[in-house]
Amino acid sequence: MSALLETREGEATGGLSVALSGVSKSFGETSVLRGFDLKVRPGEFLAVVGRSGGGKSTLLRLVAGLDRPSGGRVEIGGRPVAGLNPAVRLLFQEARLVPWQSVVQNVGIARGPGWREAAERALADVGLDGRGGEWPSVLSGGQKQRVALARALVSRPGILLLDEPFGALDALTRIEMHRLLDGIWRARGFTTILITHDVAEAVALADRVIVLREGRIALDVEVELERPRAELADPRAAELQKRILAAV
Amino acid sequence: MSVEALAEAPRARRPDVAWLGRALAPWALPIALLIAWEVAARAGLANPRLLPAPSAVALAGWRTLLDGTLAANALASGQRALVGLVIGGGLGFVLGLATGLWRPVETLLDSTVQMVRNVPHLALIPLVILWFGIGESAKIFLVVLGVFFPVYINTFHGVRTVDRQLVEMAEVYGLDRRARLWRIVLPGAMPSILVGLRYALGLMWLTLIVAETISASSGLGYMTMNAREFFQTDVVILGILVYALLGKLADAATRAVERRALAWHPAWQPSGEDSR
Numbered sequence: 001m002s003a004l005l006e007t008r009e010g011e012a013t014g015g016l017s018v019a020l021s022g023v024s025k026s027f028g029e030t031s032v033l034r035g036f037d038l039k040v041r042p043g044e045f046l047a048v049v050g051r052s053g054g055g056k057s058t059l060l061r062l063v064a065g066l067d068r069p070s071g072g073r074v075e076i077g078g079r080p081v082a083g084l085n086p087a088v089r090l091l092f093q094e095a096r097l098v099p100w101q102s103v104v105q106n107v108g109i110a111r112g113p114g115w116r117e118a119a120e121r122a123l124a125d126v127g128l129d130g131r132g133g134e135w136p137s138v139l140s141g142g143q144k145q146r147v148a149l150a151r152a153l154v155s156r157p158g159i160l161l162l163d164e165p166f167g168a169l170d171a172l173t174r175i176e177m178h179r180l181l182d183g184i185w186r187a188r189g190f191t192t193i194l195i196t197h198d199v200a201e202a203v204a205l206a207d208r209v210i211v212l213r214e215g216r217i218a219l220d221v222e223v224e225l226e227r228p229r230a231e232l233a234d235p236r237a238a239e240l241q242k243r244i245l246a247a248v
Numbered sequence: 249m250s251v252e253a254l255a256e257a258p259r260a261r262r263p264d265v266a267w268l269g270r271a272l273a274p275w276a277l278p279i280a281l282l283i284a285w286e287v288a289a290r291a292g293l294a295n296p297r298l299l300p301a302p303s304a305v306a307l308a309g310w311r312t313l314l315d316g317t318l319a320a321n322a323l324a325s326g327q328r329a330l331v332g333l334v335i336g337g338g339l340g341f342v343l344g345l346a347t348g349l350w351r352p353v354e355t356l357l358d359s360t361v362q363m364v365r366n367v368p369h370l371a372l373i374p375l376v377i378l379w380f381g382i383g384e385s386a387k388i389f390l391v392v393l394g395v396f397f398p399v400y401i402n403t404f405h406g407v408r409t410v411d412r413q414l415v416e417m418a419e420v421y422g423l424d425r426r427a428r429l430w431r432i433v434l435p436g437a438m439p440s441i442l443v444g445l446r447y448a449l450g451l452m453w454l455t456l457i458v459a460e461t462i463s464a465s466s467g468l469g470y471m472t473m474n475a476r477e478f479f480q481t482d483v484v485i486l487g488i489l490v491y492a493l494l495g496k497l498a499d500a501a502t503r504a505v506e507r508r509a510l511a512w513h514p515a516w517q518p519s520g521e522d523s524r
Contacts, residue, residue, distance in 0.1 A: 064420065086422055096417040100435040100512040109431075110422045137514045151421070 332391025
C-alpha cells in the first residue's frame, strides 16, 4: 500500500496552516461562534468533537469558505479566506457522488488537463484500482466514501476538511477507512480537520483533539500516541477518550 | 463460484423458454381479440358496414399502401407533428430551463404560464381557424400549444428538484456555472424532462388528429374523415390502427432515448447488479 502512496515528482505535498482569530458567526438571532480563536499547524491532524449544534459544522464551513464570518478573521496559509479555495477540499457527511458520472469522472469532476490519469491514480491510492468505469450506484457505502476521498485528494490539497464522513458506515468499514486516511495523511502531510461525534475515532486519528461546547473550546488536548494506532487496545487511548467524553 | 456454476448448468435451457414467454405475453391479448373479431365478422355477428373484419381492414391497408394515399397522408401528418414538436418542445425546454434556473424569470413568467395552461388548448380551435384559416400553420400552432406545456412544466420541475447537495459539491470542487449546468443540472433534470417529452408525444398525436379531422386536405385525420363520408369503415379503422402504431413508435423512441440518457440510473441497470 505504501508504494501507492509514494510522493510523485513535481506534486506539492505538505499542509497549510489555519488560523481563526476572534471569529464570530451568527445565523439571524442565534450566535453559533463568539470570539473564537484556533490555530492549526501546517500538516497537523485536528479532530473537533462536540454535540450537534455546538458549532462544529459552522467552523468547517468557515474554513472551507462556504460561509463568511460575521466578525473576526479566518486565515489559510497566512492569507485571509475570500470564498472557496482550491487548496482546501471538503469531504461531506454523504459521499455526494454524481450518479450520472462514472466513478473516474466523479473523481476528476473538475476536469482540467490530464484529469483521467490523475483520477485513476487517486482511485488506486484509495484501493479502488480498476473500478473507474462503474456507476456510483453499484458501490457500497464505504466504497462511495473512498471515491469521495479520492475526489478530494486528486488535486493535492493543502487542507482536507472532513465533516463526519464515516458516521454512516458500519464499524468494520469505518476502521478500514481510518487506516486508509491515516496512511494517506502520513504520506502526504496535508493539514486535516476532522469533525466527528465519535471520540474513539478522534483519538485513533488525530494529533490533537478539541471539544467544542456552545461555540467555545471546552478542551484542547494533544494525542501523543504512536502511529499506526490500534484502536481500543491502548489503555492510554481509553484514558484519553474518557477525558474527552467528560468535556463534551 | 464454481458451485453456483454447477447448480446453474441443468437449468441452462429454462431461461430461454421463460424469455420467449415473457416476450410474447404482451401480444397474447391483442391476438386473441383479433381472432375473436375475425370469427365474429365471418359468422355474420357484426354488420360489415359498421365493423368490417380484420382481414378487410388489412386489405384496405394494402390497397391504400399500393395507391400511395396511406404513405402520403402519414407523411403529411408526420411532418406537422415533427415541426410542432420541435417548436413547442424547444420553447418549453428553453423557458422551463430559464424559469427553473432564475427566480426573476420564474416570477415574471410562471404564473402566466400556469394560468394559460389551464385552458384546454383544443378549445382554441375556433380562434385558431379565425387567425390562421385552415392552412398548415393552424395545425402546427395547435400542436405547438399542446406540446409546450408538458415539456415546460417537467423541465421546470426537473431543474428545481436537482439535488442541492450535488450542486453545492460542484461549487466546492470548482465547477463554474457552465460546467454545473452541463454536468449536474441538466443530467439531473433529464428523467423529468423525458417524462415531459413522453406526455408531449401523446398530446402531439391527439392534437394533430383532432385538428386534422376538423379541417384539412391531407393527413391521417383527413383520410379517416374522408372515408367516413364514403362509408369506408375499413379505412376508418385502418386510420385508428395507424394512430396506435405511430403512438407506440413514438413511445418506443423515447424509451430508447431514456435507456441511453439514463444508463446511470439504477432503474435502467440489469437487475441484481445493485445488490452488492
